[in-house]
Amino acid sequence: MKRIYFVFLFLLVLSMGAKVQGQGNVVGSGPQPDFMALGIYIEDGLVPMESRTIMETKLQQIATANGISDLGNLSRFILVPKISVIGKEVLSTAPIQVVLSLEVTLCIGDAQTSHMYATKSFLVKGVGRNINKSYIAALKTISPKNAGVINFITQGKQK
Amino acid sequence: MYKIKFIFTCLTLFIACVVSGQAKKPTLMVVPSDAWCIQHGYVQSFDDQGTEVEVPDYKRAFQNNPEVLQVISQINGMMAERGFPLKNMESAIKTLQSNSAEDMLRQSKSGGGIIESPIDALKKAAKADIIIQLTWTINNVGPKKSVNFNLQGLDAYTDKQIATATGTGAPSFSAAVPVLLSEAVISHMDNFTSSLQDYFDDMFENGREIIVRIQTWDNWEGDLEQNYGGGDELGYVIESWIRDHSVKGRFNTTDFTENMMLFEQVRIPLFDASNHAIDARRYLRDLSRYLSAAPFNIPNKLVMKGLGRATIILGSK
Numbered sequence: 001m002k003r004i005y006f007v008f009l010f011l012l013v014l015s016m017g018a019k020v021q022g023q024g025n026v027v028g029s030g031p032q033p034d035f036m037a038l039g040i041y042i043e044d045g046l047v048p049m050e051s052r053t054i055m056e057t058k059l060q061q062i063a064t065a066n067g068i069s070d071l072g073n074l075s076r077f078i079l080v081p082k083i084s085v086i087g088k089e090v091l092s093t094a095p096i097q098v099v100l101s102l103e104v105t106l107c108i109g110d111a112q113t114s115h116m117y118a119t120k121s122f123l124v125k126g127v128g129r130n131i132n133k134s135y136i137a138a139l140k141t142i143s144p145k146n147a148g149v150i151n152f153i154t155q156g157k158q159k
Numbered sequence: 160m161y162k163i164k165f166i167f168t169c170l171t172l173f174i175a176c177v178v179s180g181q182a183k184k185p186t187l188m189v190v191p192s193d194a195w196c197i198q199h200g201y202v203q204s205f206d207d208q209g210t211e212v213e214v215p216d217y218k219r220a221f222q223n224n225p226e227v228l229q230v231i232s233q234i235n236g237m238m239a240e241r242g243f244p245l246k247n248m249e250s251a252i253k254t255l256q257s258n259s260a261e262d263m264l265r266q267s268k269s270g271g272g273i274i275e276s277p278i279d280a281l282k283k284a285a286k287a288d289i290i291i292q293l294t295w296t297i298n299n300v301g302p303k304k305s306v307n308f309n310l311q312g313l314d315a316y317t318d319k320q321i322a323t324a325t326g327t328g329a330p331s332f333s334a335a336v337p338v339l340l341s342e343a344v345i346s347h348m349d350n351f352t353s354s355l356q357d358y359f360d361d362m363f364e365n366g367r368e369i370i371v372r373i374q375t376w377d378n379w380e381g382d383l384e385q386n387y388g389g390g391d392e393l394g395y396v397i398e399s400w401i402r403d404h405s406v407k408g409r410f411n412t413t414d415f416t417e418n419m420m421l422f423e424q425v426r427i428p429l430f431d432a433s434n435h436a437i438d439a440r441r442y443l444r445d446l447s448r449y450l451s452a453a454p455f456n457i458p459n460k461l462v463m464k465g466l467g468r469a470t471i472i473l474g475s476k
Contacts, residue, residue: 093284
């Protein structure tokens with residue numbers, strides 16, 4: 001009986017702790033923006049399957065390098081990438097080379113109110129033996145420590 | 160004793176001249192033509208932003224079609240016999256892959272990896288200064304077979320066709336395709352290699368023909384129509400430099416805008432003043448230095464593509 005009571009008490013403390021952390025996601029109340037956790041959302045089909053993991057990892061690195069990233073899918077504040085293919089060349093060299101120039105736009109938004117707080121666009125370029133490898137090569141060059149990216153996350157959190 | 164010393168000195172000087180005086184020789188490689196690859200299904204299809212493009216997949220052709228190996232091996236052999244050793248495309252592709260794997264694995268003691276920009280990655284392709292493009296088709300007339308072939312020697316930088324051989328072999332009942340092709344090509348091979356030799360002779364006499372491009376970085380404040388130090392416009396200054404430094408002043412200005420210039424058929428000497436062999440990059444290094452110095456003071460970047468193509472990009476390194 002004592003053990004059940006102890007487990008119940010422990011769970012109660014845990015749930016209260018989670019509630020306090022959740023309140024931190026509401027703008028203007030609770031903890032400072034530095035503690036705001038950003039979730040990652042990547043639209044299906046945005047990048048080839050083979051390069052999706054590297055995209056996710058890069059975005060998590062960006063979020064954690066500048067605060068906290070939320071690995072769950074229910075975050076209110078999210079970091080969303082958009083990718084436009086600016087240029088693509090397929091070269092008949094041996095081996096075949098695919099050259100990609102991508103414009104990556106990162107957006108910080110509120111999933112509940114659909115408000116967007118900050119955006120940042122930059123160009124990345126990659127070369128590979130097929131389209132997937134080109135995407136991987138291009139996305140690998142995204143730097144979480146880039147001054148522009150850090151500024152963008154800071155601005156988004158402040159808003 | 161003096162005689163031995165004299166002979167020794169002469170011999171040393173001769174060897175030094177031979178070693179330093181060798182021009183940079185173009186490399187040659189036989190490549191199955193795009194038409195042959197498409198006809199036999201050795202292609203990869205890509206959606207190039209709304210346009211379906213088919214690109215030859217040479218690696219798959221070499222792996223799946225023993226005929227192409229035999230045919231290229233025959234041509235390589237015939238060319239080598241005539242003093243033109245060729246690069247083997249299949250080996251070049253394998254070497255590139257092995258180098259790429261080595262680069263991926265290489266790590267310094269401090270944990271650093273090999274740095275590679277997208278341009279570095281793009282350069283990892285099988286290259287030759289002269290591409291010998293080969294197309295062949297088999298004609299079946301009843302039980303008899305004959306081969307049509309087309310062999311084109313193309314300068315990879317100027318895109319000029321420098322040698323050609325086309326023809327049809329004698330029909331045969333039983334011979335295999337490589338043998339038929341070998342029989343068909345052999346009678347034209349001497350003309351083909353003779354054209355190649357003419358190209359080399361012309362190069363030694365009139366200089367190497369190269370392509371020179373001048374471009375500008377988009378964050379540079381100047382352009383090619385600007386005057387420096389009260390002189391002529393920058394574009395004309397560059398054009399005059401090319402004229403003064405090409406063999407017999409031979410070159411063509413193909414394009415000229417405020418942002419770019421293209422010079423074709425620029426004949427450059429094979430050796431510099433110190434009798435060292437030079438190529439397009441070494442030749443343009445002097446122009447790069449000239450533009451970096453007063454009164455221009457334009458920082459610039461010199462990039463190359465093989466022996467015969469180099470570009471100077473103005474505005475930054």
